Structures are given as structure tokens and as C-alpha cells.
Amino acid sequence: MTTGSLKVHVKKKKLSTSSKKWLERQLNDPFVHKAKAEGYRSRAAFKLKEIQAKFKLIHKGMTVVDLGAAPGGWSQIVSDILKNTGHIYAIDLLPMDPIPHVTFFEGDFNNIQDKIEGKVDVILSDMAASSCGIKSVDHVRLIGMLEDVFEFAKTSLKPGGSMVAKVLRGGTESKLLAELKKAFKKVSHFKPASSRAESSEIFVVAQGFRLEA
Numbered sequence: 001m002t003t004g005s006l007k008v009h010v011k012k013k014k015l016s017t018s019s020k021k022w023l024e025r026q027l028n029d030p031f032v033h034k035a036k037a038e039g040y041r042s043r044a045a046f047k048l049k050e051i052q053a054k055f056k057l058i059h060k061g062m063t064v065v066d067l068g069a070a071p072g073g074w075s076q077i078v079s080d081i082l083k084n085t086g087h088i089y090a091i092d093l094l095p096m097d098p099i100p101h102v103t104f105f106e107g108d109f110n111n112i113q114d115k116i117e118g119k120v121d122v123i124l125s126d127m128a129a130s131s132c133g134i135k136s137v138d139h140v141r142l143i144g145m146l147e148d149v150f151e152f153a154k155t156s157l158k159p160g161g162s163m164v165a166k167v168l169r170g171g172t173e174s175k176l177l178a179e180l181k182k183a184f185k186k187v188s189h190f191k192p193a194s195s196r197a198e199s200s201e202i203f204v205v206a207q208g209f210r211l212e213a
């Protein structure tokens, strides 16, 4: 590895080309360094920080659900905002090291419904199904995931509540978008500056839930 200029190049012979690329991207990514410096577990934390700065969805005393939470950057941001008030429920297929005041469940997000008490103010989903490499298939899988998150929102959100979920560039598929617009007062798409430009992810932000279950 050399650090001659600002950009770091990885020269380890044993690594595959894709591993070298990944490592170079990590080493040259200012948000990776910023996350480490500020004590966040993932660079993803900054995406939620930007979403919160723009939409101001989370407030002290709220109940927030973080779907696909590991390693925990988003839960850390929520915990910073709630400052020991309210409740944070987090779930992931992968294990996650504990975060104070975050109730974590290991498992599929479809099983969270029976684990939380009462209705919630905000549902966050940074989940992505593991990529199979075929863009159209990945897209369909992510839409399927969004449909499931929306179903969960319909039964679990308080009136006025919000939902944030990862979608792919091009936005939310039109039929689903129409349904979201019926269920929420305002639906926006947002690409945080901390989301890599080459990544096709953007976030759908739905505010003001108006269906009562």
C-alpha cells in the first residue's frame, strides 16, 4: 500500500481485484474516516444524519424501529437524538453489539411485529437484500422488501408517523408509490451526499401517516 498522494493504492498481491477495489474505496472514503473519528460503527450513520437534518422526523420521546440495523450506525444516531427518552427497537439477520437504550433482535425483519409493544412513530429501513449481480432481479427484491416494510408500517405506525426506506435510483415503483401517497401526506425521494455517487441507492421518505389500522 502506498500513501504518496492523498489517494491510497492497495498493492497486496494476495487480494483479488474486487477486494483491492473495496479496500481502496474504504481507505479513500472520507466518510469512513469521519465515522471512525466520531465513534460511529458505519459510514451509513451519516446518511441518517442528513435525512434527519432535512426532514426532522425523529424527536425526543418517540418510539423508533430500525430495520436492518447492523452494525448499528443508524441506531447510534437515533440514540443520540432521543437521549435516553422513548424507545428504539432494532433488528437484523446479523448479530449486533449492544448500544445503550436500543432493544436489539437478531432475525428477519418480518418477525419484528410481535416483538414491539404498541404503535411506533418512525420506521427506518436501510435494508438491502444481498445482491445477486443481476440489476433487474436486485431491483425486484428490493421492491418486495419495501412492500413488506410498508405492510409493517400500515399496522404499526401511529397516525402522523413516518417511514424511511432504501430504494434504487429511479425511485419507488409507480404502483407502490401511488399507495404510499395515499397512506402518507407527503412522500419524497432523497439521495444523501454521504451516499456514494456510484451507488444506485436513494431513500424514500414518507411523512404524516394517515391510515388508522
Ligand SMILES: C[S@@+](CC[C@H](N)C(=O)[O-])C[C@H]1O[C@@H](n2cnc3c(N)ncnc32)[C@H](O)[C@@H]1O
Pocket: 041, 042, 044, 045, 067, 068, 069, 070, 071, 072, 073, 074, 075, 091, 092, 093, 094, 107, 108, 109, 110, 126, 127, 128, 129, 130
Ligand atoms: C446497509 S446495512 C445497514 C447499515 C446500518 N443502517 C448502519 O447504519 O450500520 C443493511 C443490513 O440489512 C440487513 N438485512 C437484510 N435483509 C434483512 C432482513 N430480511 N431482515 C433483517 N435484516 C436484514 C443486513 O443483514 C445488513 O446488516
